[in-house]
Amino acid sequence: MPLIEIKNLHARIGEREILKGINLAIEPGTVHAVMGPNGAGKSTLSNVIAGREGYEVTEGEILFNGENIAELSPDERARAGIFLAFQYPVEIPGVTLSTFLKAALNARRKAAGEAEIAPVEFLKLMRDTARRLNLPDDLIRRPVNVGFSGGEKKRADIFQMSVLEPTLCLLDETDSGLDIDALKVVSEGVNALRSPERGFLVITHYQRLLNHIVPDVVHVFADGRIVKTGDASLAEELEANGYADYTDAA
Amino acid sequence: MTDHPLPFIEHLTEAAAHLPGGPTAAALRQRGLDHWCALGLPGRRSEAFKYTRLDGLKDIGFHAAPLRDPHPAADIPAGDALTGDAHVVVMVNGRCSPHLSDLDRLPDGVKLDSLRAVLESEPESLDDLLGRQINTEHHPFAALNTGLLADGVVLTIAPGTTLERPIHLIHVGETADHALAVHPRVLVRLGQGSAATLLESRIGVGGAPCLMNSVTEILLEAEATLDHVSLLNLPEGFTSLALAGIDLGQKARYHGFIMGLGAGMARHETRIRLSGEQAHAGLDAAAVLAGNQHLDITTLIEHAVPQCTSTQTVKSVLDDSARGVVQGKVVVAPDAQKTDARQQFRALLLSPKAEADTKPELEIYADDVACAHGAATGALDAEQLFYLTSRGIDPRTARGLLIEGFLAEALERVPGGAHGPRDSLADLLARRLSGRLAATPDAEATP
Secondary structure: OOOEEEEEEEEEEOOEEEEEEEEEEEOOOOEEEEEOOOOOOHHHHHHHHHOOOOOEEEEEEEEEOOEEOOOOOHHHHHHHOEEEEOOOOOOEEEEEHHHHHHHHHHHHHHHOOOOOOOHHHHHHHHHHHHHHOOOOHHHHHOEEOOOOOHHHHHHHHHHHHHHHOOOEEEEEOOOOOOOHHHHHHHHHHHHHHOOOOOEEEEEEOOOHHHHHOOOOEEEEEEOOEEEEEEOHHHHHHHHHHOOHHHHHHO | OOOOOOOOHHHHHHHOOOOOOOHHHHHHHHHHHHHHHHHOOOOOOOOOOOOOOOHHHHHOOOEEOOOOOOOOOOOOOHHHOOOOOOEEEEEEOOEEEHHHOOOOOOOOOEEEEEHHHHHHHOHHHHOOOOOOOOOOOOOHHHHHHHHOOOOEEEEEEOOOOEOOOOEEEEEEEEOOOOOEEEOOEEEEEEOOOOEEEEEEEEEEEOOOOEEEEEEEEEEEOOOOEEEEEEEEEOOOOEEEEEEEEEEEOOOOEEEEEEEEEEOOEEEEEEEEEEOOOOOEEEEEEEEEEOOOOEEEEEEEEEEOOOOOEEEEEEEEEEOOOOEEEEEEEEEEOOOOOOOEEEEEEEEEEOOOOOEEEEEEEEEEOOOOOEEEEEEEEEOOOHHHHHHHHOOOOOHHHHHHHHHHHHHHHHHOOOOOOOOOOHHHHHHHHHHHHOOHHHOOOOOOOOO
16 A cells, blocks of 8 residues: 555646646555756645645545545544645744654653653764754754755754654755755654655655655656656756646646 | 812821921921822823723822831731742831841841831942932822832842842832822942842732822843843722832843732832933733723833844733733933844734733934834733633643733743742743633623
């Protein structure tokens, strides 16, 4: 059974239709990349999967582990194992990363019928994960994303993903605004999470991220549809020729 | 002019003969009475009370609190007050209660007495403190408090003394079958180079209305430091009016923090005068109001001399039909060059019926100064809420986290650690937020 199966998905914001019939299935253990020009609907797809308000699904369905998630709120989807790494991670003044992540981790544990994490265990998890992602030790005592550079924000999102251990990771333009060193750290963080039971949907405009996170499947998005699907070599082809062929076709 | 007889006038005239203190106190009371007669309850045209209408007080029929010591077994709702290791002084209905207080186990250099005792035994020791930091001529409720001056607390810290544990003043309003008006006076003097933390909790029990009308006068001599935390946690039927007048000498530091969790109606006014060079005043507040609660935080910071600094951060969270008023004025005198004054007032509205009235005001007569003020009112941020819920946090917890985060900045400068009240304030706040406040974005207003 696929981890997530998207069938004929149509979605709109207000009167504007953005997704015009998406079909996509991600098997556990695989990395799917979604590439395409700006405005093709790539971010909308990840937002609709995560359950963000403001999008209306007009047709089709999303099955996560075989269950239709249409009626689930964003927090329920997250507790079920879906994680969205944001294109623009949000600043939360006055709330430390530690408080935030402890609440998120315990919400997941509670949903799974587990006890709350012990404070010592939590601190160790925070410290070890921060080191692995080359983030400062004091990170968890700082308010979420406040005063972080663009690269730190992206790394902090991957940090959250590493701690929460979702089964489906949606990465929305995680490479945008990253210099080459930050890109490497983020990619290593993602690769460390690759496992037989976990699936990834990596949304990106550029091929360079996919040199570091090598996908199993690449989809080309244009005007709300998947116009081509291939293996990792498709990304290289796009890098060489651009999106013009596909946007003209769409 | 009003057709109603002036309220409290019977309290004022009947009390005069029985109240403690010598001719100085009597003369002060007479001035208070005169000014109350001239001013009366503030009406529609009063600019200072523009957003806070108190003319309803005339219809309540308050009784004066008895002058005798309060009942020793006063039923204090201690859970509503700040907690922690402190020297506790309890005032029940404006009367200092020695049996509920730790007046006699104080460190060297600290004197803490009931005002009534000092007025009876050595009233002359109050000559340069009592009535000096406030002006009854323009403030009706300070005039009323002064006209009925009878009891309260006098705290004196000797020069060079550092008090480790805070002094915690618990004001208890206790009503039974009739409405009660109480008018406590708190006098504080910190000698040169001394340091202390003063906590005040305003709490209450009882079905009948209560008016707590307090006046606090604080004098900080040169290089003295005072952290002053006031908690307002009163029942719905209570009205809390407070005026604090604070004077800072050279290099003195005052940091005030007000936590407003309730009272049906409250107005807390703080007037700070920076009268010695390089003095610093900080005045922060956090309010969490719901139902029909009303809290008015009014401040005046007067930079009278050069090189002083002041900061103010007020954060209000308003749900249901609650109303938060913040009026903050900074005055910089012509000589007060190199003044640095900052004000920031922000309100978070959780309901369409909640209302925030914010009035920052700068009055600057010097040219070489740095002054900044800002005010903002808004709802919870949808992006932030989505970010939190997208990590698995339920919406109610997410709203609670955002509200706590919003208030955190105002709490930053409150002393923490073993003796600081910050943890206790955070507990009270968490308790308040775990209630209905964070429950729904558009909670129905309580009738």
